[in-house]
Amino acid sequence: MSGVVGNEDLRRAAGHALLVTAVAACYFAAGRLGLMRQLVVDGAVVTPVWPPTGVAVACLLLFGMRASPGIALGALLVVMSITSIQPTVIGTLVGNTAAPVCAYYLLCRVGFRTDLARLRDGFALVFLGALTAMLVSATAGAGLLVLTGKLASDSFWLVWATWYAGDAMGVLIVAPVLLVLWRARRLPHTPRWKEAVGLALVAGGLIPFATRSDVSLLFLVYPLVIWAALRFQLAGGMLCAALASVMATLAATDQVGPFARMSRIEVMIKLQAFNGAIALTALLLSAVITEQLHTRRSVEQACRELVEVLEHLTAGESLQGRSPVDVGDQGSREERDQSHSG
Structure with missing residues (x-):
């Protein structure tokens, strides 16, 4: 019995490791894709649409909190591909991981359904998943740039708005497409x-x-x-x-x-x-x-x-509307018909 339990735990651990690796790979690929198109706003490099936020929210909605380590790992890989690990980078990683998790919990609280078959689901994804939750990543990213002196304080709001819009657009554009593709095999x-x-x-x-x-x-x-x-x-x-x-x-x-x-x-x-x-x-x-x-x-x-x-x-x-006499008459008529036919 202990051997069966051990094999089951091993399969569960292997499945979880595979899920984390797959989510991290998808996040990293989306991040590299987003970095191919950049805009410079007051010296800060931003992307008009940041696809990894949509990937992260979709993975959390499909697989739950088990996908959160993959999101953090994917964000770390994206940052390591463009710069070295610094205190500001750690804060950005926390913000990029916390924002999709916040979106996931907000959507779960309102009973969000991944098929987006109700108008309330569309509004929830827009106002909770994108416009509310992405405040976390934008504030953490732009705020740390100001605190570390890499961004002038008078440029905070412009960079913050650009960062926020890119993350929100990633959720609005990428997450629904991934949810559609996930359900395509059953449609x-x-x-x-x-x-x-x-x-x-x-x-x-x-x-x-x-x-x-x-x-x-x-x-x-x-x-x-x-x-x-x-x-x-x-x-x-x-x-x-x-x-x-x-x-x-x-x-x-x-x-x-x-x-x-x-x-x-x-x-x-x-x-x-x-x-x-x-x-x-x-x-x-x-x-x-x-x-x-x-x-x-x-x-x-x-x-x-x-x-x-x-x-x-x-x-x-x-x-029920037929009387017993009528039923009996019909039965006798059927018997006479059978005798004549015989």
Whole structure:
């Protein structure tokens, strides 16, 4: 018996180690991807969208607090890849780990569901997971830069706002996409595959053109995102929004298209406004449509069950309404018919 218990503990420990390693690897890959596009704001290097925050929140929602060591390890690996370990770095690691954990606990307190099938789940992810929890990482990161003298105190709020917006955009854009991909193996295949292919082709051509055109055509992306959300709910809406955010970030860091001839601060403001608006449109509209579809299916199921109950009640009343004499007459008639046929 002790051998069985020992093997079970060994398998559990190996599974936990594998989970931590996988989360750390995903966090590190997302961090290196985010560092490929940077903006310098008052001497501080920031990223317009920080994907690791979305990875961390999604992993915590899917696997629970078991994923938190992987988040801390991944954050440490990202920092070690760009600088040496210093006291300010330790504080940043604590903030980058504590913010997703805070988001996880806030979302759990309100009964968040990872399928994002309710409007309340969309609002919870926006206002609790992104806008509230990411205050922790932004305050810890920018505050430590000021305390250590690496950032002037009068530049605190600008760097803080930029840091905060990047972390919040990571949650709004990356976390829903990862939750959709995790559920993709259990989702039924859509019968509208031709429409899906057409949408993908249009998005692949229109979004790069709108984000790099010298004429400001970013507004053309919104009808596309609305189409994707209405027809394919969260999967279509968030994937389309993620593509738009990536292409807009590339154009902003290259300062081309709608972001040409702007200062770094103007680029950051315009980019974050676009990313936030497109993510909110896709997320909340998808949640509304999905909730309405679920409500419609529930009503249809209730109507079918009510029809079945009424049919049983009608059949029972018809039998009860017949007198014993009628039943006996019918039985004698059936006997006579059988004797004549014999």
